[in-house]
Amino acid sequence: MLYVIGLGLSDETDITVKGLEAVKNSERVYLEAYTSILTVGKEKLETYYGKEVVIADREMVESDSDSILANADQIDVSFLVVGDPYGATTHTDLVIRARELNIPVKVIHNASIMNAVGACGLQLYNFGQTISIVFFTETWRPDSFYDRIKENHQFGLHTLCLLDIKVKEQSIENMARGRLIYEPPRYMTVNQAVEQLLEIEETRNEGICKPDSLAIGCARIGTDTQKIVAGTLEELVDVDFGGPLHSLVLVGSRMHEMEAEFVKEYAFNAETFNTIVKRDYVH
Amino acid sequence: MLYVIGLGLSDETDITVKGLEAVKNSERVYLEAYTSILTVGKEKLETYYGKEVVIADREMVESDSDSILANADQIDVSFLVVGDPYGATTHTDLVIRARELNIPVKVIHNASIMNAVGACGLQLYNFGQTISIVFFTETWRPDSFYDRIKENHQFGLHTLCLLDIKVKEQSIENMARGRLIYEPPRYMTVNQAVEQLLEIEETRNEGICKPDSLAIGCARIGTDTQKIVAGTLEELVDVDFGGPLHSLVLVGSRMHEMEAEFVKEYAFNAETFNTIVKRDYVH
Numbered sequence: 302m303l304y305v306i307g308l309g310l311s312d313e314t315d316i317t318v319k320g321l322e323a324v325k326n327s328e329r330v331y332l333e334a335y336t337s338i339l340t341v342g343k344e345k346l347e348t349y350y351g352k353e354v355v356i357a358d359r360e361m362v363e364s365d366s367d368s369i370l371a372n373a374d375q376i377d378v379s380f381l382v383v384g385d386p387y388g389a390t391t392h393t394d395l396v397i398r399a400r401e402l403n404i405p406v407k408v409i410h411n412a413s414i415m416n417a418v419g420a421c422g423l424q425l426y427n428f429g430q431t432i433s434i435v436f437f438t439e440t441w442r443p444d445s446f447y448d449r450i451k452e453n454h455q456f457g458l459h460t461l462c463l464l465d466i467k468v469k470e471q472s473i474e475n476m477a478r479g480r481l482i483y484e485p486p487r488y489m490t491v492n493q494a495v496e497q498l499l500e501i502e503e504t505r506n507e508g509i510c511k512p513d514s515l516a517i518g519c520a521r522i523g524t525d526t527q528k529i530v531a532g533t534l535e536e537l538v539d540v541d542f543g544g545p546l547h548s549l550v551l552v553g554s555r556m557h558e559m560e561a562e563f564v565k566e567y568a569f570n571a572e573t574f575n576t577i578v579k580r581d582y583v584h
Numbered sequence: 585m586l587y588v589i590g591l592g593l594s595d596e597t598d599i600t601v602k603g604l605e606a607v608k609n610s611e612r613v614y615l616e617a618y619t620s621i622l623t624v625g626k627e628k629l630e631t632y633y634g635k636e637v638v639i640a641d642r643e644m645v646e647s648d649s650d651s652i653l654a655n656a657d658q659i660d661v662s663f664l665v666v667g668d669p670y671g672a673t674t675h676t677d678l679v680i681r682a683r684e685l686n687i688p689v690k691v692i693h694n695a696s697i698m699n700a701v702g703a704c705g706l707q708l709y710n711f712g713q714t715i716s717i718v719f720f721t722e723t724w725r726p727d728s729f730y731d732r733i734k735e736n737h738q739f740g741l742h743t744l745c746l747l748d749i750k751v752k753e754q755s756i757e758n759m760a761r762g763r764l765i766y767e768p769p770r771y772m773t774v775n776q777a778v779e780q781l782l783e784i785e786e787t788r789n790e791g792i793c794k795p796d797s798l799a800i801g802c803a804r805i806g807t808d809t810q811k812i813v814a815g816t817l818e819e820l821v822d823v824d825f826g827g828p829l830h831s832l833v834l835v836g837s838r839m840h841e842m843e844a845e846f847v848k849e850y851a852f853n854a855e856t857f858n859t860i861v862k863r864d865y866v867h
Contacts, residue, residue: 307695309600309693309694310693311602312602313601314600314601314602314605315600315601315602315693316600316601317592317597317598317599317600317601317694318596318597318598318599318600318601318604319594319595319597319598321601322597385695385699385700385702386702387699387700387702387703387708388699388702388708390707390842393702393705393707393842393846394842396846397845397846400849408703408806410592410593410598410695410699410700410703410806411592411600411694411695412590412668412693412694412695412696412699413695413699415698415699415708416668416670416671416693416695416696416698416699417668417670417693419668419669419670419671419676420670420691420693422676424673424676425670425671425698425714426713426714426715426716426746427713428713428714429712429713429741430709430710430711430712430739430741431708431709431711432709433709452739456713456735458712458713463709523691523693559673559676559677562680563676563679563680566683
């Protein structure tokens, strides 16, 4: 059996009792470590589970999934995913591959940012499609997600923006010289995401992510150090949200009064927040 | 401390280790029992936790929340929610009330249908807003959610439809006579939801939920008896999905090839499915 087990969002104790049981009964345990992170590392998990945990990087999962699945028709193998198993496309691939090999698969669900973002005070059913914002480079400044935000915006829906994570990156020099030296991991901050959005708005100028548009910056949702700040994009540029992971919610104009009431608690500046809510949002 | 703890989707072992710890340390434990259900009842939970669990019905949570919150500034109280705490508006109210009373609140997240629906093979980021379908009555046949589906449809996004649950209902006769006798709980099936959608389509006739539109019926997601069937609305009318809870996904035209590949495994009729996918969906 292949168990695909969500670990939730914070530390080793966010696994479900059912998930922990499966891990303990598995002969091999893999940890997918490139789409998200917990607040604890592999060593902590190994101590907690009482067994070895193999880090599965993107290359392993995407190009060498058969090594993960080896013998899984006869023994139990656990594949651990931060958040919920169906948060990222890449895990779906693994399930499809297991099916092709006639390996039974059991998914053990858990919280992901896709539902835990409700912590920001906005109702989940008022969110439109979710988008991902990737790091701009000198030469590559993709803005296609702006069209997705615009679609949500048109119907007054909120947008959850997942922020880029770069692990196991090589510098161009190291890559050219074939040196397997990796750069330190990079996690996009709310500030970086907001800066990129404002830059795109300046170019596109369609009034979707204006300096005075309301948004909610979320850091380490579901952990003890969770930080949530609501404000205009301009205000959020300089807020220190601390360590990763961050995500950003763009507030849709269909916000209810009750949502505004909850979010207000997180306002960077309650007065500005109320004024803008009354002017552009709750009707 | 008020702990608001998600129980996940299936049985008593879907609670997180962190959540179980909090329950065990709590002096009072409430179970919200009107927005969703587990596959196990209150007695099973009481045995598992080794303590009494008080059923909190809608009236208690909405009109008598202060009894739940009593002393929670000094002792630990757990409020258990099937799925994730932020799945329903009503739990947000409780958190707001606790804040007003200066009671510290800690939310322990878990899977909800809002993310576990990824099990159907469609990617979560391709979903638009979520809607709720309520039971039609003789005299009340609300169809405002049709406009929400239409908005998602316009951009090719999938729609998760949450299906109605009726617990502690009184018959009109019993209500009139003031008898506190309740009808058995009712859980909307995929079949009923599809019938209602087709009826609305017949009236509105905007081509949003046609008999040959693709949808995915989901029953008991996250449990061992999970059942997922993909097909046209017409096909799904007669599929037996078994016991509650059911939900329904309307497939958006922006479906990727990889999503279709995964969903195909659940097709009621693989041939029809492929033909319609090629004609109306993946491009």
